Amino acid sequence: MKLLLLGGTSDAIKLCQLLLQEGYDVIYSIKGLVRQPSLPCEIHSGGFGGVEGLAQYLQQKSIDGLIDATHPYAINISNNARLAAQHYNIPCYHYLRSPWKKQSDDVWINYQSSQQLTSLLSADKVVRPFFTIGQLSATFLAAKNPQSHYIVRTAISQKHVLDKVTWIESIGPFSLENERQLFKHYAVDALVSKNSGGVSVAAKIQVAREMQIxxxxxxxxxxxxDYPVFNHYDELLKVVLKVL
Structure with a gap:
């Protein structure tokens, strides 16, 4: 059986390894902006061209099943996977990493848009926020408080060079001690993060908790x-082994 695994996360790599151990013919797909994984299978790097392009790829490669193990915030890719699988009429499964749970001593503030975030940072009088949400748009950066100094960590090179914005190009996992040193070095007084879940980038959440920021x-x-969603490898594998 041939499977297409939409990846780009450490969970996807682990899942791919498990599927290969079970004898499946796996094609691992990654957007390719950061780094290529070292896996003993075919790697597809780059996009597919939307739903239609992905459906054509499924047909060309004679794919028997599609597994979406992309980042929890990669909603467009997940929607394309669902529609393409329906179009080609093959099983589709989604691995969704469980989110982090707020602890009693966490100081979490939820937001839904960059405009809301700008207002919240201003209202909370944040001066040196540490951003770990990927690239920041020029519009968002233009709206920053001129008194604030942004620290921004991304996996790829920065797109904008601005005064009072420090860019850190780095890829996880990040150790607890590394994060403690970073927060101290840059005098971070707030963290801006996605609720990505997992362990590879979770240390920053603990440091913020320790510092009570x-x-x-x-x-x-x-x-x-409308297709099955799994939060654990073993549950997904059990179904895949039974169906495919």
Whole structure:
């Protein structure tokens, strides 16, 4: 059986390894902006061209099943996967990493848009926020408080060079000690993060908890799907082994 695994996360790599161990012929797909995984299978790097392009790829490669293990915030890719699988009439499964749970001593503030975040940062009088939500738009940066100094960590090079914006190009996982040193070095007084879940980038949440500084959490997008969603490898594998 040939499977297409939409990846780009550490969970997807682990899932791919497990499927290969079970004898499946897996094509691992990654957007390709950051780094290529080292896997003993075919790697597809780059996009597909929307729903139609993905459906054509499924047919060309004679794919028997599609597994979406992309980032929890990659909602467009997940929607395309669902529609393409329906069009080609093959099973589709979604692996969704469980979100982090707020602890009693966490100071979390949820937000849904960049405009709302700008207002919240201003209202909370944040001066040195640490952003870990990917690239920031020029519009968002233009609206920053001129007294604030943004620290922005991204996996790819910055697109904008501005005064009082420090860019850190780095890829996780990040250790607890590394995050403690970073927060101290840059005098971080707030964290801006997605609720990505998992362990590879979770240390920043613990450091914010230790320092009792606010964490502005971008709420997860709601995945509207009619195909099975799994939060654990073993549950997904059990179904795949039974169906495919």
């Amino acid at each position: 606010p964490v502005f959490i971008l709420q997860r997008p709601v995945l509207k799907t």
